[in-house]
Amino acid sequence: MRKRLLTILSIFVIAALFTACSPAANEPAADEPVADEPAADETYTFGTVVKSIAFNWFLRLEEGVLDYAEDSGNEAFMQGPSQADSAAQVQIIESLIAQGVDGICNVPYGVPENEPAQKKAMEAGIYVVTHEASTASEGTVNYDVEPFDNCAYGEEIMIELASRMGEEGQYVQFVGSLTNATHNIWTDCALAYQQENYPNMELIGKFESKEDQEVAYNTFKDILDTYPDLKGVQGSAAGDVVAAGRAIEEAGLNDKIAVVGTSITSYAGELLQTGAVDLAMGWDPALSGYACNVVLEMLMNGVEIVDGMDLGVPGYENITLTVGENGAPVIFGSAWIKIDADNMLDYDF
Amino acid sequence: MLKRVLRSNEFVVLLIIIALSLVVGSINPTFFTIASLFDLIRASNVYIILAFALLPVVILGGVDISFVAISAVASYGTHMLLITRGYEGGLFLYFVIGCLIGALAGMLNGFIITKFDLQIFDVSLATQTMWYGFTLFFIGATSNFDMPDGVVGYYSSFITQVSNETTGVTGLHVSIIYVIVIGIFLWWFLKYTMIGRGIYAIGGDKDVAERTGFNIKKITMVVFIIMGVLSGFAGIVQSALSRNFNPTLFIGQNLDVLASVILGGAAIKGGRGTVIGTVLGVILTQIIRRALVLTHIPSEWQKFVVGIILIIFTVIPALNEKRRKNQGRTTDLVEAMEEA
Numbered sequence: 001m002r003k004r005l006l007t008i009l010s011i012f013v014i015a016a017l018f019t020a021c022s023p024a025a026n027e028p029a030a031d032e033p034v035a036d037e038p039a040a041d042e043t044y045t046f047g048t049v050v051k052s053i054a055f056n057w058f059l060r061l062e063e064g065v066l067d068y069a070e071d072s073g074n075e076a077f078m079q080g081p082s083q084a085d086s087a088a089q090v091q092i093i094e095s096l097i098a099q100g101v102d103g104i105c106n107v108p109y110g111v112p113e114n115e116p117a118q119k120k121a122m123e124a125g126i127y128v129v130t131h132e133a134s135t136a137s138e139g140t141v142n143y144d145v146e147p148f149d150n151c152a153y154g155e156e157i158m159i160e161l162a163s164r165m166g167e168e169g170q171y172v173q174f175v176g177s178l179t180n181a182t183h184n185i186w187t188d189c190a191l192a193y194q195q196e197n198y199p200n201m202e203l204i205g206k207f208e209s210k211e212d213q214e215v216a217y218n219t220f221k222d223i224l225d226t227y228p229d230l231k232g233v234q235g236s237a238a239g240d241v242v243a244a245g246r247a248i249e250e251a252g253l254n255d256k257i258a259v260v261g262t263s264i265t266s267y268a269g270e271l272l273q274t275g276a277v278d279l280a281m282g283w284d285p286a287l288s289g290y291a292c293n294v295v296l297e298m299l300m301n302g303v304e305i306v307d308g309m310d311l312g313v314p315g316y317e318n319i320t321l322t323v324g325e326n327g328a329p330v331i332f333g334s335a336w337i338k339i340d341a342d343n344m345l346d347y348d349f
Numbered sequence: 350m351l352k353r354v355l356r357s358n359e360f361v362v363l364l365i366i367i368a369l370s371l372v373v374g375s376i377n378p379t380f381f382t383i384a385s386l387f388d389l390i391r392a393s394n395v396y397i398i399l400a401f402a403l404l405p406v407v408i409l410g411g412v413d414i415s416f417v418a419i420s421a422v423a424s425y426g427t428h429m430l431l432i433t434r435g436y437e438g439g440l441f442l443y444f445v446i447g448c449l450i451g452a453l454a455g456m457l458n459g460f461i462i463t464k465f466d467l468q469i470f471d472v473s474l475a476t477q478t479m480w481y482g483f484t485l486f487f488i489g490a491t492s493n494f495d496m497p498d499g500v501v502g503y504y505s506s507f508i509t510q511v512s513n514e515t516t517g518v519t520g521l522h523v524s525i526i527y528v529i530v531i532g533i534f535l536w537w538f539l540k541y542t543m544i545g546r547g548i549y550a551i552g553g554d555k556d557v558a559e560r561t562g563f564n565i566k567k568i569t570m571v572v573f574i575i576m577g578v579l580s581g582f583a584g585i586v587q588s589a590l591s592r593n594f595n596p597t598l599f600i601g602q603n604l605d606v607l608a609s610v611i612l613g614g615a616a617i618k619g620g621r622g623t624v625i626g627t628v629l630g631v632i633l634t635q636i637i638r639r640a641l642v643l644t645h646i647p648s649e650w651q652k653f654v655v656g657i658i659l660i661i662f663t664v665i666p667a668l669n670e671k672r673r674k675n676q677g678r679t680t681d682l683v684e685a686m687e688e689a
Binding site: 210219224226228229250251253267270 | 382494512517518519587590591595649651
């Protein structure tokens with residue numbers, strides 16, 4: 001008897017868990033105004049869809065969307081599944097189409113999986129601008145907005161690293177993995193830039209952190225033992241500079257070795273303060289969300305987007321317009337941010 | 350007796366470690382410094398504890414891959430529980446709660462396996478996914494870098510330290526004490542308790558063990574409780590060392606730990622495996638990993654080289670085994686007589 005009770009009880013618990021797990025239904029708000037024929041002084045409605053709302057990263061992006069709404073007077077909001085999932089994301093896009101929004105800013109989890117829904121929206125007369133999707137196929141987006149060209153970003157990291165190394169000495173590079181395309185573009189372009197501009201600097205090698213701080217930490221300790229003259233570190237995954245910074249701080253070498261790389265305040269904050277990490281670089285998702293909505297507004301107003309244009313968003317003052325590898329038009333800004341001990345609290349994410 | 354030691358797996362691994370160290374050290378003499386030894390120990394400690402967690406399961410004749418997820422849920426869960434309540438104390442409470450969570454999670458594996466008579470691997474495949482998913486969804490999805498005051502500085506709590514002008518300060522980290530204490534306990538447990546002997550018996554031949562009167566369910570349960578407790582413990586040590594608690598701690602590293610246990614002479618079919626061999630297995634894996642940086646082998650080559658080394662090192666003990674078998678029973682008999 002007790003056993004049977006236990007079984008029934010556990011079934012209930014499991015059932016309850018599943019109900020709790022299922023992504024909260026993203027019902028479209030029924031009272032959303034439906035846009036009819038655009039009038040001169042009418043406001044627009046833009047929906048931003050992200051991979052998942054469960055990440056601090058996208059909550060930061062939402063701040064940019066809401067800032068845009070406040071600045072422009074248009075209605076702008078953000079939605080996303082509770083777990084990163086393309087199917088759930090497509091459902092949200094479809095509900096936005098049904099609502100009749102004017103534009104959708106999409107940050108697709110799986111780029112190809114989201115394309116049919118984006119196409120459907122465009123066929124319904126809705127403008128679609130994506131972010132983090134420069135590989136989108138032609139005809140599935142109006143524009144893709146990216147904070148920067150990855151190669152230019154890698155060069156910028158090198159400029160910062162070189163200036164902190166006195167433009168001379170040995171340095172190492174870390175990538176999350178040797179197969180991570182983005183990380184390798186950053187490091188390869190940084191290396192090419194160094195070879196051209198800083199002949200007195202020397203790359204020892206590119207090491208894999210496996211996106212794991214302990215791996216990076218232990219590898220870096222061995223690097224310190226093997227190359228005692230090391231003067232610089234370039235990190236790619238957010239934890240790379242943290243791991244190198246930890247080893248450097250514990251060894252008491254803060255002033256001897258420069259550490260520059262992609263990271264964020266919540267990861268590197270403590271080490272930026274102690275000086276073990278010199279500079280964290282990256283991009284601010286709030287600005288990406290803001291810029292994405294600005295492009296939608298320009299499309300609504302019939303403004304032609306051209307190379308060299310100013311979107312009126314920090315980092316997007318002089319955009320580069322190119323065509324992505326699968327034919328989608330891509331807008332690049334130069335919206336990298338540089339976080340150091342002084343401004344780290346402005347980028348608290 | 351001496352012959353037996355010389356022919357044991359542990360001794361072969363030890364020889365390989367010495368040979369490899371000589372090669373690495375001759376290419377890069379820094380390998381022979383005390384600082385380098387301390388770094389090696391620090392990097393090995395957590396993985397030795399993880400390998401200890403897995404060892405009884407392997408001896409029992411199973412392969413578990415969920416212990417890494419148990420580490421994650423136990424360490425991250427404990428941390429979020431304490432930090433959100435303003436805890437500022439030391440690691441002791443972390444260990445108590447973390448080991449308790451680990452024990453419960455381990456019991457779940459043990460319960461499902463014994464209740465439904467399932468394969469250890471199949472169940473662990475499910476529980477691994479479940480625990481990582483549980484941690485990400487119910488507890489949190491981002492690494493937490495807030496440390497209670499009592500934990501700050503743990504990463505450099507050294508028993509003794511050395512410093513060098515160019516490479517800075519390093520030391521013998523206190524976590525080596527855990528390794529020694531847990532190692533001695535596990536050695537005693539496996540060698541001198543009925544349950545410990547039972548683990549070997551079941552791994553050797555389950556049916557015979559059952560007929561001999563070993564309580565298979567109870568022993569399996571104990572094995573998984575040990576696995577859970579040690580996994581939770583290792584997770585907390587690792588997180589305190591790396592100064593952040595991570596919901597996907599150790600993800601993808603379960604096979605590396607298994608490889609270390611196997612390198613250390615434990616039989617994947619069960620029935621064989623020792624504490625000292627496991628320690629040597631982990632140290633060997635760590636030296637292989639370090640050797641690549643120290644001997645200037647480029648990263649692109651690392652995976653390939655590690656693979657080759659693993660093949661060589663798994664074949665050597667097997668060859669040794671084969672030779673022993675080819676020599677026939679007489680040597681064993683002579684040996685037994687010598688000992689008698």
